[in-house]
Amino acid sequence: MSVTKVVCPGSFDPITLGHLDIIRRARDLFGGVVVAVGVNPQKRYLFGERRVDLVRGAVADLDGVEVEEMDGLLVDFCAERGIPAVVKGIRFGSDFDFEVQMAHMNHGQTGLETILLPAAAEHLTLSSTLLRTILVNGGDVTRYVPPNVAAAIARRDWETTDPA
Numbered sequence: 001m002s003v004t005k006v007v008c009p010g011s012f013d014p015i016t017l018g019h020l021d022i023i024r025r026a027r028d029l030f031g032g033v034v035v036a037v038g039v040n041p042q043k044r045y046l047f048g049e050r051r052v053d054l055v056r057g058a059v060a061d062l063d064g065v066e067v068e069e070m071d072g073l074l075v076d077f078c079a080e081r082g083i084p085a086v087v088k089g090i091r092f093g094s095d096f097d098f099e100v101q102m103a104h105m106n107h108g109q110t111g112l113e114t115i116l117l118p119a120a121a122e123h124l125t126l127s128s129t130l131l132r133t134i135l136v137n138g139g140d141v142t143r144y145v146p147p148n149v150a151a152a153i154a155r156r157d158w159e160t161t162d163p164a
């Protein structure tokens with residue numbers, strides 16, 4: 001089977017240059033990417049529903065990349081679209097441990113495959129969680145995010161001020 005489209009799932013709270021690099025590389029490898037922005041009602045997202053528009057803005061100039069909200073299970077999201085694999089970035093060992101566990105659970109349910117791409121060296125320590133902590137405390141994260149996200153941050157364009 002030749003894979004022509006994969007899913008890049010995530011919370012993207014907010015999308016960073018690290019996420020964007022993985023999305024671009026997945027697109028270059030397979031041709032098409034659906035970015036699945038997770039919507040978990042139990043989770044408090046700093047950028048709330050704006051995450052989807054921020055991802056859309058960040059990938060606007062990338063041909064072959066679409067953005068959708070995802071509620072429920074990743075395996076169902078992929079099955080409904082006939083997409084056989086997800087691509088995720090990993091930075092270090094703890095990412096790997098977690099991703100392998102999820103990959104096996106997902107594969108066990110529907111046969112969904114997980115492809116792990118090592119984060120680029122310049123993005124190895126980048127984390128949305130750390131960026132949220134910095135920005136709610138007034139720090140500058142501009143160099144780590146795409147221009148549309150930097151602009152949203154400059155407008156303090158988030159829905160809550162609590163770190164998620």
Ligand code: PNS
Nearest residue numbers: 009010011012038072073074075102105
């Ligand atoms: O950026 P994140 O927070 O690591 O992204 C997490 C996400 C959205 C990829 C993950 O929570 C997810 O796949 N959610 C959908 C629910 C699901 O299928 N969970 C995995 C069960 S093994």
